[in-house]
Amino acid sequence: MQQINFLRLQQEKIRQRAQRTLYLQLTSFSILIIYGLVVIGVFSYYFVLGREKSLLEGKIETARSGIKQEISIETKQTYLKNKVTSLTNILESSRNHQIIVQGILSLLTQGVEIKNFSVSSPTDMVFSGKAINFSSLQNFMDNLKKGELAEGLTVKSARIESVTLDKDGGYGFSIRLSLSGVNNG
């Protein structure tokens, strides 16, 4: 015999409502817990970071005072760094000049004097001089044509800028040389 339950729908409704309420309560509670954890986490992290900051600041102060004790060494190191950057360029150009001077000296022949030389770039130079007579000038030019100066320094190209005949019979000349074997740096 089948029983008729007129309250079935009502009961189902109540059951669903109770379920929904329970679900809501559980969810809300979970969110609250998570929220609480997040808040506690943020605060804890904030305090951890604050403590870490003071620790780091302490260590930094210790390191700074350690560096201050080495001021004498740092002063010397700064002095050397300041000088060595200029020294690098001066020594390089000085070495090039030295080779060129040696080259000029090797060019000298009897009856020839070099009046002046100037280096316009590491590889280009101009010099002027005077030969006491034509034969001296020719000897000098022959010497120049060989193209070998000193320590691997060779003449890449030579250009006679001017030749003048002086009143005393001497020959003035000006020559531009392009050299190879000199450091360009």
Added chain:
Amino acid sequence: MDKKTSFAKIDQKKIILAVFVIIIILSITVFRNTIQNTITLYKANRELRLKLSGLIDKKAYLENLDDGQLAEQVRQTEQVFPSKKPVMEFLNSMKYLAFEDKVLLGGFSLKPGQFELDRQKKVKALGDFKKTKLENFEINLSVNGTFDDIVKFIKDLEKTAPLLSIDKIGLAIKNKEVDPMIVSASLAVTVYYQKAPDTIPAVDAKVIKLSEAENKILDQLSIFKFRPLIPSENIYQGRTDPFKKSE
């Protein structure tokens, strides 16, 4: 009935969502400052860690340097590439070099300009590394001697402290018929110097390191010959004091 149930479900979801949103908004409103401070603190700590690591490296680097070796390098550098205008040092070197190479020195022409006074400056730690200006002065001189001695003089000149470079050279063979051949050389040289820095980089600034190439440059300075000035109190200064009591 079914519609009501589904409506209730939608309501339920909306309520949860609304609670969520409210919590987030409340959290942002109430804890915004704390969150902002936490982020700021996190960033600050990251920078502090970097700074600390740099300072530890700098301290270790400086501690590993040999103070004695550095002092020797500074002494050598100061002799070759002085911090003050080396007029007297240059004249002294020329005098000795001419004597050593047996050449006759003359025809000096120099304009030393302003003399610098001996003042001890206290080095301050300030900002970053600042290079001081390279300075120089020019000198014209002439030397007479045998060709070989002149060549030796010119070669030695470039290895003489203070640091200089030969800018112009005039060579005249006065008489090649006589042996040894007599040569007259006129030289224009530039003498270099550079002031020592008044400041060193701040404590927090990066450590200044010398590269291997730069250390090699400093090693090259040992080839320069330095001839020290005789202290002025040791130079004979005329008549002896007749009233000075003998010891």
